[in-house]
Amino acid sequence: MDAHSLDTLIQSLRRLPGVGVRSAQRMAFHLLQHDRAGAELLAHALQQAVAQIRHCTQCHTFTEAEICATCLDPRRDASKLCVVETPADQAALERTSAFRGRYFVLMGRLSPLEGIGPRDIGVQRLIARASDGVVQEVILATNFTAEGETTAHVIGQALKNRGLTVTRLARGVPAGSELEYVDLGTIAHALADRR
Amino acid sequence: MDAHSLDTLIQSLRRLPGVGVRSAQRMAFHLLQHDRAGAELLAHALQQAVAQIRHCTQCHTFTEAEICATCLDPRRDASKLCVVETPADQAALERTSAFRGRYFVLMGRLSPLEGIGPRDIGVQRLIARASDGVVQEVILATNFTAEGETTAHVIGQALKNRGLTVTRLARGVPAGSELEYVDLGTIAHALADRR
Numbered sequence: 001m002d003a004h005s006l007d008t009l010i011q012s013l014r015r016l017p018g019v020g021v022r023s024a025q026r027m028a029f030h031l032l033q034h035d036r037a038g039a040e041l042l043a044h045a046l047q048q049a050v051a052q053i054r055h056c057t058q059c060h061t062f063t064e065a066e067i068c069a070t071c072l073d074p075r076r077d078a079s080k081l082c083v084v085e086t087p088a089d090q091a092a093l094e095r096t097s098a099f100r101g102r103y104f105v106l107m108g109r110l111s112p113l114e115g116i117g118p119r120d121i122g123v124q125r126l127i128a129r130a131s132d133g134v135v136q137e138v139i140l141a142t143n144f145t146a147e148g149e150t151t152a153h154v155i156g157q158a159l160k161n162r163g164l165t166v167t168r169l170a171r172g173v174p175a176g177s178e179l180e181y182v183d184l185g186t187i188a189h190a191l192a193d194r195r
Numbered sequence: 196m197d198a199h200s201l202d203t204l205i206q207s208l209r210r211l212p213g214v215g216v217r218s219a220q221r222m223a224f225h226l227l228q229h230d231r232a233g234a235e236l237l238a239h240a241l242q243q244a245v246a247q248i249r250h251c252t253q254c255h256t257f258t259e260a261e262i263c264a265t266c267l268d269p270r271r272d273a274s275k276l277c278v279v280e281t282p283a284d285q286a287a288l289e290r291t292s293a294f295r296g297r298y299f300v301l302m303g304r305l306s307p308l309e310g311i312g313p314r315d316i317g318v319q320r321l322i323a324r325a326s327d328g329v330v331q332e333v334i335l336a337t338n339f340t341a342e343g344e345t346t347a348h349v350i351g352q353a354l355k356n357r358g359l360t361v362t363r364l365a366r367g368v369p370a371g372s373e374l375e376y377v378d379l380g381t382i383a384h385a386l387a388d389r390r
Contacts, residue, residue, distance in 0.1 A: 003257050005243045012240035015233035017225045023213065025283055028244070030212045032257060033302055036245050038210035043241035045207035046226070046234045048200045053227055062198050062227060088220055107228055 006032070058129065060122055061087050061105040070103060077101040079136040083126065083155060085109045085143055093141060101139075104129055109142060109151040123155060130164055140168045201227070253324065255317055256282050256300040265298060272296040274331040278321065278350060280304045280338055288336060296334075299324055304337060304346040318350060325359055335363045 006028060013024035031039040055061065056068035063069075070076065080101025084090045090103050106121040118124075130138050138159050142148035156166045172190040173182055201223060208219035226234040250256065251263035258264075265271065275296025279285045285298050301316040313319075325333050333354050337343035351361045367385040368377055 003244075003248050003259050005240070005247045005259060006257055009240040009244040012233070012237040015226075015230060015237065016222045018218065018221070026213070027211045029281060029283070031210075031241070032244060032248055035210060038207070039241045039245050042207040042210065043238040043245075045200070045204040046238035046241075049198075049204040049223070049227060050231050050234050050238075052200045053198050062201055064198050064200060086224060088224070 055107070056105075059103045059105050060107055060125065061090065061103070075100070078134045080139065081130055081135045081137070082139045082141050083152075084141045085148065085151070089141065089143070099139075102135075106142070106151070109147045110154060111147050118154065121151070123158060126155065127158060127162060130159055131162060135164070137165045137167060140166060144169075144171060250302070251300075254298045254300050255302055255320065256285065256298070270295070273329045275334065276325055276330045276332070277334045277336050278347075279336045280343060280346070284336065284338070294334075297330075301337070301346070304342045305349060306342050313349065316346070318353060321350065322353060322357060325354055326357060330359070332360045332362060335361060339364075339366060 009028045009032075010021070010024045013019055013027050014021060019027070031042075052064045053062050054064070056063045056066075056071055058067050058071035061068055061070075077100050080099070081104055082090075082093065082099055082101055083104045083106065084093065085106050085108065087105060087107075090105055093099055093103075104126050106126070108116055108121045110116060110118065110121060129135070140152040140156055142152045142155075152168055156168070159166045171186070171193055173179065173186060179187065204223045204227075205216070205219045208214055208222050209216060214222070226237075247259045248257050249259070251258045251261075251266055253262050253266035256263055256265075272295050275294070276299055277285075277288065277294055277296055278299045278301065279288065280301050280303065282300060282302075285300055288294055288298075299321050301321070303311055303316045305311060305313065305316060324330070335347040335351055337347045337350075347363055351363070354361045366381070366388055368374065368381060374382065
């Protein structure tokens with residue numbers, strides 16, 4: 001093989017998260033041998049997305065407009081603000097239909113190891129958003145991982161210092177699970193948070 | 196989220212082999228949030244590769260020229276033709292520096308389950324290539340999988356019927372391995388092919 005553009009393609013595919021050199025080679029081979037139309041579609045989709053997608057000025061999620069549809073929806077309860085890490089987490093909450101307030105999407109979580117600090121996840125923007133006089137409760141729905149918990153703690157402290165009511169999603173035993181198979185930390189939390 | 200171009204991007208990423216909806220979402224999030232330059236690079240690399248990469252008219256591998264550098268190299272032994280499944284397999288053989296002949300790259304293998312027949316892997320082209328009067332030995336180096344073995348068998352029969360000398364890579368115990376940990380099929384083959 002003496003195809004410079006193939007090497008460039010393999011290198012570019014490696015910038016995707018979770019794609020090593022073997023996967024990148026397999027992807028390039030597949031696209032060029034079996035799905036050139038797919039390669040062209042993907043190239044176009046990448047360019048369109050980069051050109052058109054920006055962040056909602058209210059909640060910071062991805063949107064093509066200045067303010068996203070969720071933030072513009074007048075039927076949503078503006079007194080409740082739910083803080084999530086990513087649009088995917090927001091989508092998971094939306095699927096429950098259990099929350100009809102507004103969101104703030106951090107687009108990440110605090111991670112000292114990766115050099116992601118409060119400024120990168122927009123903590124100041126969140127404080128300004130939550131201090132609009134309408135928001136009465138901020139619900140922290142970051143993940144229950146070490147980094148998500150740290151993020152919730154740091155944000156929670158900052159918001160409480162400004163006199164805001166801050167709550168956190170309940171920890172406990174997942175619906176449908178048997179205690180025998182639930183990990184000890186979860187059972188301990190469920191005991192501590194019993195009601 | 197109300198970003199049509201984001202949905203399109205996620206759908207397009209799913210056309211990559213081994214990428215499900217979760218991976219596609221994670222890739223799209225990563226590119227748009229952390230690596231927009233990477234997204235643009237990838238878009239450009241896809242377009243360049245589709246526009247410039249074609250198949251070598253001699254060996255059928257990917258190349259940007261009419262005939263690839265390996266086929267044009269006058270120092271290579273034109274009497275030996277090694278048949279491999281993919282450019283990656285050819286690269287693995289080249290790394291050994293143990294073969295200085297020419298190649299024919301099938302760009303796939305026979306797979307009735309996937310509807311890949313002799314025409315898709317260019318068996319007629321291979322027969323024509325091997326019947327040029329210069330080739331004296333065809334070395335079958337398809338993989339030692341069920342599909343690779345079937346491919347080798349079908350190609351081998353077709354070439355032998357035309358009076359060509361056909362050989363197959365030796366099966367046996369991998370270098371550096373202890374018999375205790377080698378699978379039974381491999382040991383059985385190594386016994387049968389002992390020399």
